Amino acid sequence: MSIELFGYRISNRGLEIDLSSVFQAINARRKTFYMACANPHSLIIASKDKIFQESLKKADILIPDGTGIIIAAKILGLPCTKKIAGIDFFLGLSRKANRGKKIRYFFLGSSEKVLELIKVRIKRDFPAIEVCGTYSPPFKSEFSQRDNLAMINAINNARPDVLWVGMTAPKQEKWIYKNKSKLQVPFIGAIGAVFDFYAGTKKRSSDFWINIGLEWLPRFLKEPRRLWERNLKSTPIFLGWIIKEKIKQISGN
Numbered sequence: 724m725s726i727e728l729f730g731y732r733i734s735n736r737g738l739e740i741d742l743s744s745v746f747q748a749i750n751a752r753r754k755t756f757y758m759a760c761a762n763p764h765s766l767i768i769a770s771k772d773k774i775f776q777e778s779l780k781k782a783d784i785l786i787p788d789g790t791g792i793i794i795a796a797k798i799l800g801l802p803c804t805k806k807i808a809g810i811d812f813f814l815g816l817s818r819k820a821n822r823g824k825k826i827r828y829f830f831l832g833s834s835e836k837v838l839e840l841i842k843v844r845i846k847r848d849f850p851a852i853e854v855c856g857t858y859s860p861p862f863k864s865e866f867s868q869r870d871n872l873a874m875i876n877a878i879n880n881a882r883p884d885v886l887w888v889g890m891t892a893p894k895q896e897k898w899i900y901k902n903k904s905k906l907q908v909p910f911i912g913a914i915g916a917v918f919d920f921y922a923g924t925k926k927r928s929s930d931f932w933i934n935i936g937l938e939w940l941p942r943f944l945k946e947p948r949r950l951w952e953r954n955l956k957s958t959p960i961f962l963g964w965i966i967k968e969k970i971k972q973i974s975g976n
Contacts, residue, residue, distance in 0.1 A: 726801040729964060733761050733785050735803045738815050741784050745816060749884050749909045757782050757899060758912045760809050762789025763961035765892050775893035778900035786812055795965045809914040810927060821849040829856045829881050831874060832889035833918040840922035856881035871902060879907045886911045889918035
């Protein structure tokens, strides 16, 4: 079950049902199931980037990873549950996996240091999960064919059940979209900053900010130069989208 918001199918089934869908895909192993995160900034960027737009529209699960998505849905009268942050999806899946049979994770993205910290913490937090591989890709805006082949081979040779990709949006979603058909893995999750949050190299906002819908604010105050476009430029544009859509609803057009 999903809502249609600005041309995107965004899941409103709740975290537990989404996680159950992932495990069904892992057990079936018939195709590669793909999860991405939707927030106001990603939808604004996607409106100017056709490949990114397509990658979000083709996601099997597009989670509402942004308070702005929930606010938009409520204003437009769409049924919605609540925000599901990428880190909550990652931890939820890991807790569920840790209670079952052995499952294999592969982490693609970030630095060797972050990947090593993730491996150590996974071993401590979720002993039933095996990190069967990690790969820190070269830091460049575009990967070469050789880069892509090296990543694909590393993943396929490791034979993971789950591939977590953390390269930041839209790079990670576009990479998955272009290479998904070559990957022999039942589930892929694009989770960006979750790598840093879980490794402890960046701190997630406290529960206070999360609960009042302002999780973004402490991050913005810490990294204003990096996040100004996301928070100060994309947010007004997204609000404009909501107003325009609401006017269309009221006028019946």
